[in-house]
Amino acid sequence: xxxxxxxxxxxxxxxxxxxxxxxxxxxxxxxxxxxxxxxxxxxxxxxxxxxxxxxxxxxxxxxxxxxxxxxxxxxxxxxxxxxxxxxxxxxxxxxxxxxxxxxxxxxxxxxxxxxxxxxxxxxxxxxxxxxxxxxxxxxxxxxxxxxxxxxxxxxxxxxxxxxxxxxxxxxxxxxxxxxxxxxxxxxxxxxxxxxxxxxxxxxxxxxxxxxxxxxxxxxxxxxxxxxxxxxxxxxxxxxxxxxxxxxxxxxxxxxxxxxxxxxxxxxxxxxxxxxxxxxxxxxxxxxxxxxxxxxxxxxxxxxxxxxxxxxxxxxxxxxxxxxxxxxxxxxxxxxxxxxxxxxxxxxxxxxxxxxxxxxxxxxxxxxxxxxxxxxxxxxxxxxxx
Numbered sequence: 001x002x003x004x005x006x007x008x009x010x011x012x013x014x015x016x017x018x019x020x021x022x023x024x025x026x027x028x029x030x031x032x033x034x035x036x037x038x039x040x041x042x043x044x045x046x047x048x049x050x051x052x053x054x055x056x057x058x059x060x061x062x063x064x065x066x067x068x069x070x071x072x073x074x075x076x077x078x079x080x081x082x083x084x085x086x087x088x089x090x091x092x093x094x095x096x097x098x099x100x101x102x103x104x105x106x107x108x109x110x111x112x113x114x115x116x117x118x119x120x121x122x123x124x125x126x127x128x129x130x131x132x133x134x135x136x137x138x139x140x141x142x143x144x145x146x147x148x149x150x151x152x153x154x155x156x157x158x159x160x161x162x163x164x165x166x167x168x169x170x171x172x173x174x175x176x177x178x179x180x181x182x183x184x185x186x187x188x189x190x191x192x193x194x195x196x197x198x199x200x201x202x203x204x205x206x207x208x209x210x211x212x213x214x215x216x217x218x219x220x221x222x223x224x225x226x227x228x229x230x231x232x233x234x235x236x237x238x239x240x241x242x243x244x245x246x247x248x249x250x251x252x253x254x255x256x257x258x259x260x261x262x263x264x265x266x267x268x269x270x271x272x273x274x275x276x277x278x279x280x281x282x283x284x285x286x287x288x289x290x291x292x293x294x295x296x297x298x299x300x301x302x303x304x305x306x307x308x309x310x311x312x313x314x315x316x317x318x319x320x321x322x323x324x325x326x327x328x329x330x331x332x333x334x335x336x337x338x339x340x341x342x343x344x345x346x347x348x349x350x351x352x353x354x355x356x357x358x359x360x361x362x363x364x365x366x367x368x369x370x371x372x373x374x375x376x377x378x379x380x381x382x383x384x385x
Contacts, residue, residue: 006208015044018215019170020357026177041286046318048265052158057115070355086173090162096155096255129156145306196338218321220343232324237282239292240275243310262299274300322346330376
């Protein structure tokens with residue numbers, strides 16, 4: 001069966017990046033079809049939702065500039081979704097504390113602080129709120145379950161978002177604008193020479209489109225062979241745990257992070273999220289493991305022993321789409337007309353995803369881009385060393 005009328009664009013993948021791309025396409029009047037296989041373990045539905053690029057010194061200055069724009073776009077997007085009555089997003093600016101728990105961590109904390117402040121001074125701009133050291137007692141007052149800490153660095157611009165709520169909001173708003181959503185799997189692209197014509201589905205149907213976006217998260221590599229280029233994205237398992245503190249107003253608590261990749265994120269429903277493991281080589285196995293939960297609880301309760309009486313609400317697991325170099329893969333597939341990539345965000349999908357989708361949609365529509373994405377092109381993996 002063939003679709004009766006071609007679409008302007010087909011988006012493969014119903015996670016946050018795919019939904020954002022589709023939302024921004026239909027907002028500009030593009031007839032768009034989204035395929036959502038709803039894979040178990042999709043990163044969007046498991047992520048904690050930390051929006052704090054200033055605390056990241058691992059990635060490049062190019063990533064940092066893009067991430068600042070991405071997080072800066074959130075208030076505009078959330079306001080628009082509110083105007084469109086698309087439902088809650090869980091977005092809120094709450095700040096973030098980075099803490100050193102014991103004296104042995106102080107040298108590494110001081111080194112990281114110097115790097116954070118230097119990059120913030122160089123790249124964040126004169127109007128950016130200052131990142132400051134705060135007294136440990138003040139940090140404890142802001143997050144009462146916190147252990148006594150040696151040092152604390154405060155990021156006032158940090159925010160958090162609920163990935164499940166934001167995704168549902170984007171999908172409702174896009175549906176109001178005409179987005180078609182098809183459950184099921186895309187098995188192959190329909191190609192004619194070096195141009196994409198549409199997709200074939202697992203049910204044998206064909207849907208035609210002028211552009212196809214591969215936004216399949218950890219599963220994006222499915223199309224590597226047909227495109228004749230590796231899409232170097234592998235799953236990295238992450239396990240997190242949700243606690244509830246009945247009767248406690250946690251909505252104003254800041255995010256808390258340590259020198260490792262572990263964190264605490266609080267939401268307004270008396271909920272605190274403890275995360276997260278980073279398990280390379282996990283394959284496509286979204287399993288909750290005893291070792292993973294032990295790791296999360298061990299670090300989380302050492303950081304905030306006051307959470308020990310919290311009620312276990314939920315355990316979540318997601319497969320982060322990790323690119324070979326840890327950076328997103330965005331933009332047109334070189335040498336193939338009409339194919340675009342929006343994947344590989346790793347642990348920063350909720351942070352970068354809405355803005356990534358917007359910029360890729362702009363590229364598809366031939367508009368000027370809100371941010372340069374050449375540095376995120378898949379071409380960087382094709383050029384060789």
